[in-house]
Amino acid sequence: MKKLVLTLFVLAIAAPLSAQRINIDLPGLSDKAAQVVDVTLDGSMLKLASKFLSNGDPDERAARDVVQKLEGIYVRSYEFDKEGEYDRSVVERLRSQLGPSWKKIVTVRERKENTEIYIDTRGDQPVGLLIISAEPRELTVVNIVGPIDVDKLSMLEGNFGVPRVHVGGKKDRHE
Amino acid sequence: MDNELKAALRRKEPPAGFTERVLASCRAERDIPRGRGFLAPLGMTRGWRAVAAAALLVIGLGGGEAVRIARAKQQMLTALHITGAKLRDARNHVNDISR
Numbered sequence A: 001m002k003k004l005v006l007t008l009f010v011l012a013i014a015a016p017l018s019a020q021r022i023n024i025d026l027p028g029l030s031d032k033a034a035q036v037v038d039v040t041l042d043g044s045m046l047k048l049a050s051k052f053l054s055n056g057d058p059d060e061r062a063a064r065d066v067v068q069k070l071e072g073i074y075v076r077s078y079e080f081d082k083e084g085e086y087d088r089s090v091v092e093r094l095r096s097q098l099g100p101s102w103k104k105i106v107t108v109r110e111r112k113e114n115t116e117i118y119i120d121t122r123g124d125q126p127v128g129l130l131i132i133s134a135e136p137r138e139l140t141v142v143n144i145v146g147p148i149d150v151d152k153l154s155m156l157e158g159n160f161g162v163p164r165v166h167v168g169g170k171k172d173r174h175e
Numbered sequence B: 001m002d003n004e005l006k007a008a009l010r011r012k013e014p015p016a017g018f019t020e021r022v023l024a025s026c027r028a029e030r031d032i033p034r035g036r037g038f039l040a041p042l043g044m045t046r047g048w049r050a051v052a053a054a055a056l057l058v059i060g061l062g063g064g065e066a067v068r069i070a071r072a073k074q075q076m077l078t079a080l081h082i083t084g085a086k087l088r089d090a091r092n093h094v095n096d097i098s099r
Helices: A002-017 A043-051 A058-067 A090-095 A150-155 B002-008 B018-030 B037-042 B046-098
Strands: A035-042 A072-079 A102-109 A114-122 A125-135 A138-145
Touching: A035 A043, A035 B046, A043 A058, A043 A072, A043 B046, A058 A150, A058 B046, A072 B046, A090 A114, A090 A125, A090 A138, A102 B046, A114 B046, A125 A150, A125 B046, A138 B046, A150 B046
Parallel strands: none
Antiparallel strands: A035 A072, A072 A138, A102 A114, A114 A125, A125 A138
16 A cells, blocks of 8 residues: 555656657648658657767767757648648647646747747756747747757757758848 | 361370379479578578578668668757757847847
8 A cells, every 4th residue: 555655656746747748740731731841759769869879970969968868859840832821720729738837938920920939847947848830831840858958959950961041941041 | 077076085095104203293392391492592501591591681670770760860860950940040039139
């Protein structure tokens, strides 16, 4: 009986600390999109892949630092030929999954672009990240599960031999 | 016409030794060792053929695993690139506003 109580106690403490994975699957969008990026990597795949990152390459070493404690990375990015090819209400479906531990930290609203960044905080540490970027011809959703260093993550852009460009294909105006 | 048909369909006795030759051929077929397959031209013994087949299997499975890992690594780097780009875009917007 003591063991059972102890197990339940441990589970009760541990449950809120584990990050929440958001279902970012958006059925039907990949059929309409001209270009699709679909990444689904759970903790075990991340661990496996990170073992094969090169020590000699500073970019890959930085990537390993970022992913070593993560429990999952999920990305869906759709690029469309024309504007208005996806229903922007799909974003609401994503927002509706966020529990009370999720806090919106950034909203960027331009005329036709809208980016929202949410962080799942349990205690002091962010344990989940959700990025929703909705543009007229592009929708990108990123969900990262696990302890996150946002600063390190944002430093990774431009690495891995990929040129510093806006993900939507537009030239970065900050260069 | 009738006579020609009768002649054509007339029962003929097999040539001498026909039965023995058929039976000998069946026995030879049965005695072929199993597992010859595509390794037969190498002239290996049965044991070495098993070793070679096992090695090919391991190499095949290893190759599949390597492809899986390479794909996961590429996916991970792509995901990090997209995430980093989006975070940086947002940060730049915030910096622009606060200036």
